[in-house]
Amino acid sequence: MSTAQESAASPRLRELGLDREDALQMYRNMLITRGVEERGHILFRQGKIPGSFYTGRGNEAAAVGAAFAMHAEDWGTPLHRDMGVHITRGIEPWRIFAQYMGRADGPTQGKDGNVHLADARLGLIAMVSHLPAMLPVAVGCALAFRIRGEQDRCAFAWSGEGATARGDFHEGVNLAAVRNLPCVFIIDNNQWAYSTPNDLSYNTQRAAERANGYGIPGITVDGTDVLEVFEAIKAARERAVSGQGPSVVECLTLRMEGHAVHDDAFYVPKEKFDEYAEKDPVERFRTWLMQNVAFSEDEDEAIRTSVKRLLTEALEKAEASPMPDPATATEGLFASPEELDNPHH
Amino acid sequence: MSTAQESAASPRLRELGLDREDALQMYRNMLITRGVEERGHILFRQGKIPGSFYTGRGNEAAAVGAAFAMHAEDWGTPLHRDMGVHITRGIEPWRIFAQYMGRADGPTQGKDGNVHLADARLGLIAMVSHLPAMLPVAVGCALAFRIRGEQDRCAFAWSGEGATARGDFHEGVNLAAVRNLPCVFIIDNNQWAYSTPNDLSYNTQRAAERANGYGIPGITVDGTDVLEVFEAIKAARERAVSGQGPSVVECLTLRMEGHAVHDDAFYVPKEKFDEYAEKDPVERFRTWLMQNVAFSEDEDEAIRTSVKRLLTEALEKAEASPMPDPATATEGLFASPEELDNPHH
Amino acid sequence: MAEKTYLQAISDGLRQEMERDERVYLIGEDIGVFGGAFKVTQGLQEQFGEWRVIDSPLSETAIVAACTGSAIVGMRPVAEMQFADFVSCAWDHLTTVSAKQRYRAGTAIPMVVRLPCGGGFSGGPFHSQMYDGYFAHCPGLKLALPSTPEDAKGMIVEAIRDPNPVLFFEHKHLYRRVKGEVPDELYSTPFGKARVAREGTDVTVVAWSAMVWTALDAAEELAKEGISVEVIDLRTIAPLDFESVAASVARTSKAVVLYEDTRTLGFGAEIAARIADELFESLDGPVKRIASADVPIPFSPPLEKAVLPQVEDVVREVRELANW
Amino acid sequence: MAEKTYLQAISDGLRQEMERDERVYLIGEDIGVFGGAFKVTQGLQEQFGEWRVIDSPLSETAIVAACTGSAIVGMRPVAEMQFADFVSCAWDHLTTVSAKQRYRAGTAIPMVVRLPCGGGFSGGPFHSQMYDGYFAHCPGLKLALPSTPEDAKGMIVEAIRDPNPVLFFEHKHLYRRVKGEVPDELYSTPFGKARVAREGTDVTVVAWSAMVWTALDAAEELAKEGISVEVIDLRTIAPLDFESVAASVARTSKAVVLYEDTRTLGFGAEIAARIADELFESLDGPVKRIASADVPIPFSPPLEKAVLPQVEDVVREVRELANW
């Protein structure tokens, strides 16, 4: 990368504290995220994925942008549209494929499926189905940081806009607010909760206005713009770790597919899809990179090729992973004391 | 009552759609409310009340004022500080004493104690301990009114300010808001939740600001002023039944005793008590009546005497009620079909 | 009479009862426009409008509490949990308010919560639970768990008409797999009466919901070996028709309780304990239980199969007991 | 060694373990300034500060979920529910997240939820429940229910050190009524080992928590009639020391399970079912259960007494079984 390119990157990126390398990394993570889910879809159609299958198509920028603003020691609880968070934190894609297919080498060793996974070594906690049950768990992480007086550590909790209607959201955000905990609440607002439109989920103009009930800031950003997301989450993190308390950041996107594979999203107006197809997060960022940091077609091709290779190899490796031994079905219910002897414990 | 007195009543009362008789009725209900709880206290000290004992001292105006704004066909879910609601809706005090003492003639026939009671014929639903579990139940009443297209029927839900931190509050208010249901949410803000001060319960200036998260109005009134409460709740009801949706009314008071008999409220600053002793709801309204509707000492004396007699007779009647037959302990778990053949079903 | 799926039978029951009684309404997530995650309520919003088939926010407590409140003021609510597993989010309300209100305060609460339950299709730990054991422990609730289309229709209607909170467990595995003759007209099937799903003389197998089919398949196998199995389908576990269980065990002297819920304190534990007490003198062998292993239901097929009771498990256990 | 109440023993255990391990913190409603509704945590906020003894909002789910999260990042949280009954508001979190996380995702969650439980003092339907049966059905949770001050201290410490979610049931009726010698030093009492609370030869009574005392009182009565009762105190019901139960029943041939929870599917159902299966050949009489009636716990004393198991109920049932 030439210094000419470097400096071409500067104005916006420098303002964000990012360099060109970072921006390309974001782009790459978005590509991997989309690629993992696209391959997952193919695997599902091939009958290789048991149960159902969900993706976060359209949410790549929101997930990657937010995760990019996390620090290494931070913790987070991403949900089912947030594959980009796992990717950005560094999970190996082959383990995701293994998880999808219920293989022994998936992070849950076949015990759970889909994106109900996480690598705790990367500071992520595996989601449960019940929404948004993991949000107050993230608040618990923040509480631990506060009790221990850790000054530069923050917890990140994700919730869909629909799930903000649940009691768990309320109790978690309220506790964080009254205790001023270092926490960032990210609302993935993809405008539908399964088939439920926003006006049946909340009664404010913006989902972020939920924050008003807790006396904390709530802002809304364009979730298809990875840099805008990054900027907002970074600011929210700074706020949180400087002792000013939690806040809500709503990332507005559109769920570009059905709720899951069996759903054709007939209830979403076609024009909506058209509108958001124009704003495809990956395409959008690619264009931005070309216009702003002299990103070339060749560079793009190189990244895409490397991502493709990564995923192809990941798939091969995952398919080589065996199905779990039935004997393990009844193992692992309880932890043993030694398990607590790890870095974070 | 002379016509001179009548017209003396006019300005403020007429504005509220009340006449002098109504005002005296409110006053009487506040006296009965306080009297019931004071006698209860004595009964407790006499060892006649099993378990624990709670009162709503300081909340008489808030409870009576709100209940006075309810229409006959309305439904409500008052809580443990809201004895005034039961009194205003017309429960016979002797049945409350019977309940306190676990007698067979209490509304729950000894199955439950304290103010965990209600007479459904008066449009009230008996509270459970879990707070504020009854709030979304009231929303269910409002939903029924809406489904049936009943145009002038409203549901009233009460919650302490502390209990607004619970998920049930959030889910209930949110559902009412998105469906624009005829519902009024009353927050009894008595500044403590057991020993927990307001800044550990919510993070806004006023508890009523919780409403902001649901896109509905939230106002705060002086809960020691029965007319101010009445006015606010009446307006909220009108709003609700005219299809403009639910709203929150916060009644600011002070819990003038401990959380329950065993609690001396050492954690409440003495000055707070002094400040609110000055604003005692009963005294305040008595003074107001004297200054505004020519309420005389004689009239006051007459009312007080009649209330005293009512309560003395009530106590006698309650004490004459037998303890429940142990055989009834295992009865009444399930309803029979005939029970549904009553007016509201 | 026509052949219907279990799913269609429930759907028909709901529709016909809604036509008969305008107090009946449905509420749940995605049950209106979408027709429900399993399409049980498909077409009902079109027929009855958006105030009788209500798409709710993602709020299980509000959904169920709204049922309680509206039932008290005269409606006949039927809630759908998108999966039975999510009823945990309304656990407090159901056990604290709905279940106890009649006993405490004398208030009847005629409401139904529909619970698409059960495993066997890689739903994983949160889309596979039965959830019957948890609620069967709570006094004040009725639990209906039909195994056939005919019962499914009659029991959903009975559930709606019952003046108490009823949890209606619809087994997802039966929805489209089980078909049977279902009367066209509206009818209701009384609670608390078990059904002899197959007559037999050597061993009694007590089951309900999808496990009735597992028991029947096992009985078929065992018949080939000359072992005659009686299969009792409880249909409701609260109320429980223990008389029918007792009558059968008194004849066979041997009992197996088969249930899909986890072994420890699944409802089969209660039945086994009652048999052990009340039929002690009749028993010619230990009371056996076959159930899911005491772990969450895993996702991956070989693991899930190892956890859920299989036909071969029943064959093995019954054979062993028959030879006791 | 000094004589302590059950309550004091728990309080001491908490304090000493907090002194030893700074990762331990407490969270709950009114546990700090007020010292807890029962004063178990009195003085602890003064000693450890407001970030290790945290007064939470009225939010059971947030309290328990905060424990889960903080445990994952290295803390050793101990939550207090003001009454066990209110854990219903955290039911979903405990059973959905805390209990299943290790199995699903391999994440250890060392946390404790303290549950002041049980009836007998007119607490009414919402301040009297045991709540052990509901949770014993959920794989992934440990349930400790000490009956003596010595166990109460050792087991609260063990609960904190256990790398799993532990529900610690403190019987309110024992708090101030039961006194006993309690070692001054810090110690922990291992889970999963039952205790013979009284030796006997004719009938085994299996109990835990406050019912151990009811059983002992009954045994005393029965001894006068020449009936020798062995009382087993399970101490933890998950893990369950069934070996000790089996060993005793193998000797006495007769078993009664005594529990305060409601009869249907209280944990006694599981024990009775296991005895009926695994000890079938040893039994000389039916397995009997004595438990609360299947209703909410009523408020009024005569009603409450009729519902909760009384010493005379145990005497009557054991006598009948002894004469079987």
Ligand SMILES: Cc1ncc(C[n+]2csc(CCOP(=O)(O)OP(=O)(O)O)c2C)c(N)n1
């Ligand atoms: C408590 C709970 N109830 C129901 C469901 C079933 N469900 C899964 S995703 C979903 C919609 C969630 O909407 P939203 O929060 O907006 O997230 P999105 O899927 O749109 O990203 C529902 C209802 C669930 N997972 N959890």
Ligand SMILES: Cc1ncc(C[n+]2csc(CCOP(=O)(O)OP(=O)(O)O)c2C)c(N)n1
């Ligand atoms: C879910 C739940 N948790 C705990 C309690 C115990 N409790 C009873 S009253 C109370 C404080 C309630 O405070 P608030 O809502 O402000 O009402 P107030 O008593 O002050 O009127 C608590 C914690 C309860 N009743 N319900």
Ligand SMILES: [Mg+2]
């Ligand atoms: Mg959404």
Ligand SMILES: [Mg+2]
């Ligand atoms: Mg308060």
